[in-house]
Amino acid sequence: MLKIKTHFPEFHSDLIERFWIIENTEVETKVVIPPSQYINIIFPIGTSNYKRNESWVTSPQIEGISLQNNTITYPPNTKVFGIRLFAYGLYPFFQFAGKEIMDTSIPIQLEGFPFITEHKSDDALIKKLEKTILSHFSVDRYNEIKPILNFYQKFRWNDENESIERFCKDSETNYTSLNRLFSKVIGISPKKFERLIKFRKSLCSIIDSQEQLTSIGINSGYFDQAHFIREFKLFLHQTPSEYKKMIKEADKESNIINYNFKLH
Template sequence: MEITSYPVNHYPDLIERLWIIDNKAEDTDLITPPSQYVNIIIPLNQSTYTYNGEIKNSPQIEGLSLQSSCIHYPKGSRFIGARLYPHGLHSFLDIRGEEIMNKSIDFYPPLDVSIFNKSNSDVERLNTIYDQLKKMFIQKNYDEANLVRDYYQYFRKTESMISIDEYCKEHNTNYTSLNRLFSKIIGLSPKRFERLIKFRRSLCDLIDSEESLTNIATDSGYFDQAHFIREFKYFLNRTPSAYQNLIKAADKETNIINYNFRLL
């Protein structure tokens, strides 16, 4: 299975990447970890796939997840999509975060898949995604999400973690107001969302670096290794070392890449 990522030419503060999945060889099963991203998924040429046991054959919105998901891609299936930052969808659709959390739902209003199938190249298909999103863009929603967008970028990138209360003081707001925004746009409280961000940061380091678990825990913003292990088990029901061994074993057998992770 080939997964190709493409740089973002429009809405870079809302879209993390565009991607194409082309499963030419054989039926493929993937287990995806909890994620703060939202995906727009468009099946091409009547392709289907299975998401947690449910067959999907139409454009989907796959929400933020606090649990692992099982996905089955049949041989010959092909998909195009956009991976949005957690606040990104709010600028295009009036959907509350909790409505899509841990779910994959039919895209509404429906997308016309035929315009993607009629395109002569993948470049045209990618540009069609931008065209569709441009028609859907809601300026007032974009403005409303400004604080959430800034919060996410800060906690995702910074190496010097500050408390949420300190963040609120720096941005002339309070936790109640921030929580109200997060509940509407993300579907999680800021504190719970921060836990997910830390977990994802630690997961990236666990897979892609040779650092010790102690260093990974510190770099990801955990108090100590014990705190890191507790949080990791909360999201994946495995210790970091056990999951690291699982990834290494899977990589030797399959070398499957799921967006940015090598997974079983």
């Protein structure tokens, strides 16, 4: 059984979604992670390692946003620390190109982030690494990504149907400029990112609520049920009803479908 500890940042919560520690003290555990708009900086602690899909990870990594399922395997006695950032959240701290890390995990060496061999306590470790990442913050790069930040806030938390054209008009920008910024920072177009946001909204509701699928589709911003099913299948190769059934079966068998934290 995985033990998960999370800590919400005191600063830059519009960039850093949370800090987390996962520890597996028992049998090998596999976690299926659905497509996600988050970036993770991950540090295996001590001699810990884990498997991402079919590749073993033994050193600090950056995981980019994903448009596909990924399976993480945690052996017994594994402990890893992570910093989960929004899709645009990495750029004000470290200038990685979005396309460089999208749908993959790459080893990294970041200044001030040594291999973690020991620590006094989990809370002390979180505080130390929170202070370290904040030391890399760039105001100029933060100001550069503000249109993407505003885009995410608009499309993630607005239950009404919103169009990119209207967003561009309201924010006094044009799609060409917005697309250029998205390609640089995130690695995908605004339109594709908007589709990922809608998918994650629907996924969150399927996992955490008792709403009917028809309501979930509408509340996630889809035009109709056919649109909802088509887009959901694009990301998971399953219909919403098939995925909901799989979750129920997994709950009965005590399997872990995702490390949720609370999907957003």
